[in-house]
Amino acid sequence: xxxxxxxxxxxxxxxxxxxxxxxxxxxxxxxxxxxxxxxxxxxxxxxxxxxxxxxxxxxxxxxxxxxxxxxxxxxxxxxxxxxxxxxxxxxxxxxxxxxxxxxxxxxxxxxxxxxxxxxxxxxxxxxxxxxxxxxxxxxxxxxxxxxxxxxxxxxxxxxxxxxxxxxxxxxxxxxxxxxxxxxxxxxxxxxxxxxxxxxxxxxxxxxxxxxxxxxxxxxxxxxxxxxxxxxxxxxxxxxxxxxxxxxxxxxxxxxxxxxxxxxxxxxxxxxxxxxxxxxxxxxxxxxxxxxxxxxxxxxxxxxxxxxxxxxxxxxxxxxxxxxxxxxxxxxxxxxxxxxxxxxxxxxxxxxxxxxxxxxxxxxxxxxxxxxxxxxxxxxxxxxxxxxxxxxxxxxxxxxxxxxxxxxxxxxxxxxxxxxxxxxxxxxxxxxxxxxxxxxxxxxxxxxxxxxxxxxxxxxxxxxxxxxxxxxxxxxxxxxxxxxxxxxxxxxxxxxxxxxxxxxxxxxxxxxxxxxxxxxxxxxxxxxxxxxxxxxxxxx
Numbered sequence: 452x453x454x455x456x457x458x459x460x461x462x463x464x465x466x467x468x469x470x471x472x473x474x475x476x477x478x479x480x481x482x483x484x485x486x487x488x489x490x491x492x493x494x495x496x497x498x499x500x501x502x503x504x505x506x507x508x509x510x511x512x513x514x515x516x517x518x519x520x521x522x523x524x525x526x527x528x529x530x531x532x533x534x535x536x537x538x539x540x541x542x543x544x545x546x547x548x549x550x551x552x553x554x555x556x557x558x559x560x561x562x563x564x565x566x567x568x569x570x571x572x573x574x575x576x577x578x579x580x581x582x583x584x585x586x587x588x589x590x591x592x593x594x595x596x597x598x599x600x601x602x603x604x605x606x607x608x609x610x611x612x613x614x615x616x617x618x619x620x621x622x623x624x625x626x627x628x629x630x631x632x633x634x635x636x637x638x639x640x641x642x643x644x645x646x647x648x649x650x651x652x653x654x655x656x657x658x659x660x661x662x663x664x665x666x667x668x669x670x671x672x673x674x675x676x677x678x679x680x681x682x683x684x685x686x687x688x689x690x691x692x693x694x695x696x697x698x699x700x701x702x703x704x705x706x707x708x709x710x711x712x713x714x715x716x717x718x719x720x721x722x723x724x725x726x727x728x729x730x731x732x733x734x735x736x737x738x739x740x741x742x743x744x745x746x747x748x749x750x751x752x753x754x755x756x757x758x759x760x761x762x763x764x765x766x767x768x769x770x771x772x773x774x775x776x777x778x779x780x781x782x783x784x785x786x787x788x789x790x791x792x793x794x795x796x797x798x799x800x801x802x803x804x805x806x807x808x809x810x811x812x813x814x815x816x817x818x819x820x821x822x823x824x825x826x827x828x829x830x831x832x833x834x835x836x837x838x839x840x841x842x843x844x845x846x847x848x849x850x851x852x853x854x855x856x857x858x859x860x861x862x863x864x865x866x867x868x869x870x871x872x873x874x875x876x877x878x879x880x881x882x883x884x885x886x887x888x889x890x891x892x893x894x895x896x897x898x899x900x901x902x903x904x905x906x907x908x909x910x911x912x913x914x915x916x917x918x919x920x921x922x923x924x925x926x927x928x929x930x931x932x933x934x935x936x937x938x939x940x941x942x943x944x945x946x947x948x949x950x951x952x953x954x955x956x957x958x959x960x961x962x963x964x965x966x967x968x969x970x971x972x973x974x975x976x977x978x979x980x981x982x983x984x985x986x987x988x989x990x
Contacts, residue, residue: 480577481506488513496556501532515558521550585616586651589644596665599655601635611637611655618653626657626689626725638723640665657724660684663692666723670716671709673698679705682734685788689725693745693785697734706731730785738790739763745786749775752799762793769798793938813837820871821864830854843868876900883907892917895963897956902943909942918960925953 467477488504492515496502501518519532521539539546546552599611599618607622609631620639631637639655640662656662664681673679679698686692698705709731710717717729735741739754742763753766767775775796776783787794797805810832817828820839830853836842842850843865850861879900883893886907891914893903911917922928926948927941941948948956961967 478508481508483575483577485513488515492556497531499529499531502556513558515556516553517556519552521546521548521552523548582651586644586646588615589613589641589651589653593641593644594661594665596638596640596662596669597655599637599639601631601633601637603633604631609637611639613653616651616653618655620655620657624654624656624658626727628689628725629657658686658688660686660692663694663720663724663729666720667694667709667716670711670719673703673705673708678703679708680734683789683791685785686727687781687785689727691728691730691781691785692724693730693732693789695732695734695741695745695789706733732789738792742786742790742792742794745789746775746782749782751775753802756792762795763790764795764797764802766797766799766802769800772796772798817842821867827855839868839872843872879904887912889913891915895956895960897959899946902946902948905942905946911942914960914964918957918964918966920953920957922950922953922957925957926950 485504485506488506489502492502492504493500496517501520503516503518505514505516506512507514519534519539521536521543522533524535527533527535534552536546536548539550539552542552542554543550597613599613602610602612602617604610609620609622609625611618611620618639618641620637624642639657640659641653642656642659642661643654645652645654661684663686664684667681668674671679674681674696678700679696681694681696683695684692685694694709696705696709698708708716717731721727721729730747732741732744732747735744739756742754742765743751746765749767749771751765751767751771755764755766765775774782777785783794783796810829813832813836814825814828816838817823817831817836818825821828821842823831831842834853836845845865847858847861847865850856850864851858856864876899880893880903883900883904883906886904888903888907889912892898892906892912895914895917898906906912906917911920920942923939923941925941925943927944928939928950930937930939941953943953958967962969
């Protein structure tokens, strides 16, 4: 192929045709042609030369140029594309380092191999442009619903034609009973769009909680208009789901609006989800109240919330227990996902037995350690005392409210409690030292002897060991595995250490060791406060 006047316009016509076919910018095709012609010219003139090609966008004329750059004498490496200031004086007036000299060179005749290479370059560039266009089109559509056409099935995954390309519905993102044939219409949720080596990958889902939320948004105009908001969704795909909604207009019932006249709105969503049963629940900022709603249709007698542990105890009548738990634990599992709390369900009888056991345990603690009779120990427990620390360090006035306790008795009680605690602390410290705990850890402020002993048993024996711990390793936490919340036990969890307290202690240790600059912490705190103020202003 020779670049002559006969085929100059043909270049532009070809670029226009390819651009129309692939729905990309014609300029990108022309750039690909310029690069392919430059590559062919280098094979003719020499690979070390800097040959560039420019195609006129109006006439189609291709101009071949050779570019040379002025460099320092000691930096001269490529004699074909670089030259020194002295050498450049033959071609330029007053050359300086960094200047370029451009001269036109004759066009090249493209042989069969060069033409094939040029074609590959053009195809590659067009393919990349096509992928970029597809990614740009879909990246902002993540989180929305799209209709597609089933093309084929590969290893249980469904390949879906979404118009401008293909997307994948993985088998774990399908509702269990669903099966599809080629050319079936399918409605899916765009879960993620990623730019990968093989091109943009569009991942679809029909099991995502967001899919249900988007379906309700399509069926309920009040949700689309923002009058009703979906606060949380929990799903057991294809079986059952719970959705929490709130209305910002007192005249509109959020549950009734989502159900629709004779259940028409919710039924449309149920039909799309292959008969998945949906419980629509009113949202409430008060977590215990919200949980009572979330456990419907079961009736709840009492709720006890432990905010620090993110745990909640629910007491139900005996006849309501199986209903509250649900088939294979489905009802309580969905309620837990919806509220983000770990739910412990028990009957009224079980709760009574547990409280009785706790009462007896605390009574025995006071009897054994404070040398009290059973009646007096039970009085302490009845007044809300749960451990020796509370008795030892509480204000004397709080002990005087107990029947039969005068000031002398109160002082004696506290003295006994303090003696026992000191003995326990001494024993714990000796045990920790025997396990190898070093002074750097023992002298760290905020750790009790019992905590140091527990850490030493867990092979945390120095301040350096302590500083490398994660907050959840000390305070405990929860991990979600396959949709189930799994408990992670913390070394200091039994001592009531919260995640925030654990974070502060670990960071203090790192500062003491010189691993963290306190100034950096102040900067981070300042930035966080600024962000909080911005969010509040925006709200």
